[in-house]
Amino acid sequence: MAKSIKEIARELNVSKSTISLVINHKAEKARISKELERRVLDYVEKIGYKPNALAKSLATGRSNTIGLIVENIGDSFFGPFALHVEELLRKKNYHVLYSSTLGDPQNAQDIIDFMLEKRVEGIILAPTINLEEHQRKILEHKVPLVVFDRNSPDIATHYVHIDNGDSSRKACSYLQSIGCKNFGLITIDSDQPQMLARKEAYLEFCAETGMQSRILQLPYHRLKQKGISALQSWVAKNVGLDGLFFTTNYLCILGLKSLRTEGGKQFDFPLFSFDDHELFDILNPKISCIQQPLEPLAKTCVRVLLKEIDRGISSPKEYVISTNLIKRQ
Amino acid sequence: MAKSIKEIARELNVSKSTISLVINHKAEKARISKELERRVLDYVEKIGYKPNALAKSLATGRSNTIGLIVENIGDSFFGPFALHVEELLRKKNYHVLYSSTLGDPQNAQDIIDFMLEKRVEGIILAPTINLEEHQRKILEHKVPLVVFDRNSPDIATHYVHIDNGDSSRKACSYLQSIGCKNFGLITIDSDQPQMLARKEAYLEFCAETGMQSRILQLPYHRLKQKGISALQSWVAKNVGLDGLFFTTNYLCILGLKSLRTEGGKQFDFPLFSFDDHELFDILNPKISCIQQPLEPLAKTCVRVLLKEIDRGISSPKEYVISTNLIKRQ
DNA sequence: TATCTTTACTAATACGTTTTAGTAGAAATA
DNA sequence: TATTTCTACTAAAACGTATTAGTAAAGATA
Numbered sequence: 001m002a003k004s005i006k007e008i009a010r011e012l013n014v015s016k017s018t019i020s021l022v023i024n025h026k027a028e029k030a031r032i033s034k035e036l037e038r039r040v041l042d043y044v045e046k047i048g049y050k051p052n053a054l055a056k057s058l059a060t061g062r063s064n065t066i067g068l069i070v071e072n073i074g075d076s077f078f079g080p081f082a083l084h085v086e087e088l089l090r091k092k093n094y095h096v097l098y099s100s101t102l103g104d105p106q107n108a109q110d111i112i113d114f115m116l117e118k119r120v121e122g123i124i125l126a127p128t129i130n131l132e133e134h135q136r137k138i139l140e141h142k143v144p145l146v147v148f149d150r151n152s153p154d155i156a157t158h159y160v161h162i163d164n165g166d167s168s169r170k171a172c173s174y175l176q177s178i179g180c181k182n183f184g185l186i187t188i189d190s191d192q193p194q195m196l197a198r199k200e201a202y203l204e205f206c207a208e209t210g211m212q213s214r215i216l217q218l219p220y221h222r223l224k225q226k227g228i229s230a231l232q233s234w235v236a237k238n239v240g241l242d243g244l245f246f247t248t249n250y251l252c253i254l255g256l257k258s259l260r261t262e263g264g265k266q267f268d269f270p271l272f273s274f275d276d277h278e279l280f281d282i283l284n285p286k287i288s289c290i291q292q293p294l295e296p297l298a299k300t301c302v303r304v305l306l307k308e309i310d311r312g313i314s315s316p317k318e319y320v321i322s323t324n325l326i327k328r329q
Numbered sequence: 330m331a332k333s334i335k336e337i338a339r340e341l342n343v344s345k346s347t348i349s350l351v352i353n354h355k356a357e358k359a360r361i362s363k364e365l366e367r368r369v370l371d372y373v374e375k376i377g378y379k380p381n382a383l384a385k386s387l388a389t390g391r392s393n394t395i396g397l398i399v400e401n402i403g404d405s406f407f408g409p410f411a412l413h414v415e416e417l418l419r420k421k422n423y424h425v426l427y428s429s430t431l432g433d434p435q436n437a438q439d440i441i442d443f444m445l446e447k448r449v450e451g452i453i454l455a456p457t458i459n460l461e462e463h464q465r466k467i468l469e470h471k472v473p474l475v476v477f478d479r480n481s482p483d484i485a486t487h488y489v490h491i492d493n494g495d496s497s498r499k500a501c502s503y504l505q506s507i508g509c510k511n512f513g514l515i516t517i518d519s520d521q522p523q524m525l526a527r528k529e530a531y532l533e534f535c536a537e538t539g540m541q542s543r544i545l546q547l548p549y550h551r552l553k554q555k556g557i558s559a560l561q562s563w564v565a566k567n568v569g570l571d572g573l574f575f576t577t578n579y580l581c582i583l584g585l586k587s588l589r590t591e592g593g594k595q596f597d598f599p600l601f602s603f604d605d606h607e608l609f610d611i612l613n614p615k616i617s618c619i620q621q622p623l624e625p626l627a628k629t630c631v632r633v634l635l636k637e638i639d640r641g642i643s644s645p646k647e648y649v650i651s652t653n654l655i656k657r658q
Numbered sequence: 659t660a661t662c663t664t665t666a667c668t669a670a671t672a673c674g675t676t677t678t679a680g681t682a683g684a685a686a687t688a
Numbered sequence: 689t690a691t692t693t694c695t696a697c698t699a700a701a702a703c704g705t706a707t708t709a710g711t712a713a714a715g716a717t718a
Contacts, residue, residue, distance in 0.1 A: 002470060004704050015668045020706060031666055048469070053446035054392065055704035058383045058673050065426075065447075073402065074412035083403035083429055090436070095443055097394075097426055100412055107419070114424055117382035118394075140377065141331060256611045279608045282585045333674055344698045349676060360696055384674035387703045 003049055012043060019044075023051065057119065066305065067115035067123040068098040069108070076249065076277060077292070078126065084298035085124065092306060094121070103128045116141055122305045126150060128192075144308035146301050150194050156316040158308070160300045164194045167290045167323040168201035168247075171272055174288065175243050176209065178329050180270060183243030184214035186231065186251050188223070198247045198274060214238055223254065231258040242269045249275035252287065270329055286328035296321050332378055341372060348373075352380065386448065395634065396444035396452040397427040398437070405578065405606060406621070407455070413627030414453065421635060423450070432457045445470055451634045455479060457521075473637035475630050479523050485645040487637070489629045493523045496619045496652040497530035497576075500601055503617065504572050505538065507658050509599060512572030513543035515560065515580050517552070527576045527603060543567055552583065560587040571598045578604035581616065599658055615657035625650050 005023075009016045014036065021030045022040040057063045068085055070078040078100075086096050097120060099111040105128075112134045115123060122144035127135065132152045138145045139157070148160040175183050185202045187195055199215065206213040216234045218227050231254065235241060246252035252273035273280065273289040280287040300319050308314065334352075338345045343365065350359045351369040386392045397414055399407040407429075415425050426449060428440040434457075441463045444452060451473035456464065461481045467474045468486070477489040504512050514531045516524055528544065535542040545563045547556050560583065564570065575581035581602035602609065602618040609616040629648050637643065 006704070016705085017668060017670095017707080018666090020704095021667095024706080026707095031664085033666060036666080048466070050442065050445050050470070052387070052448060052704050053443070054383045054387045054448055055673090056446075056706080058381070058387060058675090058703095059705045059707085061673075063383065072412060073415070074409035076405070076408075079405075079408035080403035083401060086402065086429055087431075090439075095426065095428065097424065099424065100415055102416075110419070113379065114382070116379050117385075118424075119381060119383055137377070141379070253608065253611075256608075277608075279582065279585075279606075279612075282582075283608075283612065335674070345675085346677080346698060346700095347696090349674095350697095353676080355677095360694085362696060365696080381674050384703090385676080387705090388674080388676045390703075 002052070003047060004052070008040075008043065008047075008049065012040060014040070023049075061119075063119045063121055064093060065095050065097050065118065065120050066309075067111075067118075067120040067125075068096050069101060069111055069115075069123065069125045070098070071101055071103055071126060071128055073098060073100045077275060077294075081294050081298055084295050085302060088298060088302040092302075094306075101128055105130045108134055112138060116143065122146070122309050124148060124301050124305060127152060142313065144305055144313055146305045146308070148297060148301050150192050153193060158304050158316050158319070160297060160304065160319045160321065161194070162292055162297075162321050162323050164197035165201040167325075168198040168274065169205060170323075170325050171245055171274065171290055172202060172205040174325060174327065175245060175270065175272055178270060180243035182211065182214075182240050183245055183269075183272075184216065184238060184241055185245050185247065186216050186218065186255060187247040188220040188251065189217040190220050195247060202245065214241070218251065218254075223250075227254045228258045231255060235259070243272065244269070245272045245274075247274045249273050249277045249280075249289070252280075252289075253277065256283070276326060281328060288328045289326050291324040291326050293321060293324060331381070332376060333381070337369075337372065337376075337378065341369065343369070352378075392448045392450055393422060394424050394426050394447065394449050395638075396440075396447075396449040396454075397425050398430060398440055398444075398452065398454045399427070400430055400432055400455060400457055402427060402429045406604060406623075410623050410627055413624050414631060417627060417631040421631075423635075430457055434459045437463055441467060445472065451475070451638050453477065453630050453634060456481060471642065473634055473642055475634045475637070477626060477630050479521050482522060487633050487645050487648070489626060489633065489648045489650065490523070491621055491626075491650050491652050493526035494530040496654075497527040497603070498534060499652075499654050500574055500603065500619055501531060501534040503654060503656065504574060504599065504601055507599060509572035511540065511543075511569050512574055512598075512601075513545065513567060513570055514574050514576065515545050515547065515584060516576040517549045517580065518546040519549050524576060531574065543570070547580065547583075552579075556583045557587045560584060564588070572601065573598070574601045574603075576603045578602050578606045578609075578618070581609075581618075582606065585612070605655060610657055617657045618655050620653040620655050622650060622653060 027037040101108040276291040356366040430437040455478040605620040
């Protein structure tokens with residue numbers, strides 16, 4: 001359908017090479033006369049020629065595409081993150097092939113295969129469960145890889161993340177500082193390292209201050225169905241609570257829903273969220289949180305990945321981005 | 330780096346054709362012996378061969394990729410929409426090359442060029458300003474195109490959308506039904522057709538019911554800087570207001586922020602939003618809204634596009650998806 | 659005038675696939 | 689035994705590009 005260099009060459013009575021050279025601004029280097037160059041350029045412009053990037057990539061070995069694999073492009077963490085990544089890459093003339101795993105290893109498998117087949121030049125990955133094997137596969141194929149947000153402890157890759165333990169610790173101290181003497185932790189029953197780290201820090205805080213630890217682990221996979229009632233009955237049981245620390249923003253939102261539905265001022269104690277949300281500052285009471293700085297996270301991922309692509313794969317490093325404590329009480 | 334069919338062929342002492350045929354499950358059709366088939370399959374499995382999708386696409390003319398162009402993948406409308414699209418396409422063995430224009434025509438230009446060059450098999454586009462020319466280009470290149478959410482009146486494409494006028498009308502009636510006799514409309518100073526339609530319906534409602542129309546048009550491009558104070562002073566000026574109808578959810582959020590910052594119960598009248606938001610049902614007061622059913626929207630876009638791809642481009646049609654009125658007062 | 663340079667290109671090969679026409683040898687048929 | 693049919697493959701062309709070595713013609717040099 002679309003015209004190719006070959007056809008253009010025929011129509012202009014010159015060789016394919018000439019067309020290719022002119023189009024790629026190598027006319028001068030190849031001593032193509034100004035006049036012919038103009039003729040080609042004009043013609044190409046006139047018919048609106050678009051080079052076939054597939055063929056181009058095949059010939060050059062460069063796809064100008066990088067893969068971005070997240071859990072859910074639709075959520076309020078990965079969506080804006082993806083936007084930053086896209087923006088940063090656009091400036092370097094790269095484009096993004098993205099995909100959401102939805103936490104399904106089979107999806108992840110397919111996505112990674114597809115990306116490798118598409119010869120993406122690098123991959124940014126927020127791994128979910130059981131992705132060690134896939135990461136290994138990516139590395140075997142010598143495709144630069146940057147992992148962010150979560151990682152698999154037993155596989156060495158470039159890893160961009162926040163300090164979960166430290167951030168969680170800051171959160172606890174803050175709650176203490178505003179008068180909470182008995183706050184609980186709401187988390188999910190997942191063994192993702194970042195979740196474990198957040199919980200660990202809470203437990204350490206309890207051990208150090210002598211506060212009684214109260215932890216509720218909600219079922220990740222049936223959160224929507226079970227979460228609200230589970231949380232409600234747990235709060236009812238735990239008398240004396242004077243604060244709640246949620247380890248993710250969606251848990252905090254779930255918390256808000258649970259505690260609101262029973263009408264009135266069910267909770268007159270502070271809620272704290274790990275991860276911000278665009279409406280946390282207009283809720284009543286306002287919700288303080290740990291904020292992951294998305295842009296620095298994205299910038300680091302992109303910078304590290306591009307360096308790998310440019311200079312070849314180097315030995316894995318960790319990059320820790322510090323979080324912000326947003327005080328709203 | 331990655332092994333090619335050619336190398337595999339050499340190593341196995343057979344021809345490239347054989348390898349290709351076996352890999353593509355055409356061994357039987359091509360009368361390759363079971364034994365050789367096994368040998369190839371095993372070897373391919375063993376070395377973890379991944380076909381080069383670029384070469385494959387070049388040979389077959391199919392890229393198995395579709396382009397999705399939205400304004401901002403990070404926002405709460407396009408993000409979840411994109412997720413649905415991805416999920417639906419995954420089932421059909423298609424993948425998504427997405428991009429955000431951020432409302433910048435130059436970005437849009439680049440994105441579309443890139444997608445055409447990548448030979449996407451079809452494009453789903455939520456056009457922003459001045460995209461008529463680009464749409465025309467896509468069509469010229471005979472690439473199936475489905476436009477959603479917004480369209481350019483003077484260019485014929487398949488167009489999936491909600492009925493903005495009708496929905497806006499429903500919203501007005503609802504506000505009236507819950508006792509608002511003097512509600513205003515907050516919108517942006519854009520001439521996007523869907524925004525105009527929402528405003529028009531409000532004006533018609535005013536004309537029919539005799540309600541005085543009060544409209545504030547906020548500057549789209551400087552919303553963050555100017556929006557809040559502009560809204561505050563407008564509300565202060567308009568005495569007697571007893572309700573606000575925001576034509577998008579981000580305007581409604583801006584409204585919440587404006588009206589909250591002045592402390593206390595600045596607004597004791599209902600707010601209504603065009604487009605839902607995950608927290609609208611836990612705010613106090615709860616916010617009613619028009620909800621665009623994302624999944625049906627996505628489903629229709631995908632269905633229409635795939636049909637175009639399969640059966641060839643057909644004459645443009647419109648597909649109207651009906652909205653839901655979510656009553657929360 | 660014979661040789662060397664320069665100019666302005668082109669031919670040929672490669673990238674990694676798919677696909678179709680072709681073929682050597684074995685088996686079946688007449 | 690000569691011909692036909694099968695079997696099990698392979699050769700070759702094609703997809704659309706980039707790149708490098710090569711070349712014919714013109715001009716410069718000695």
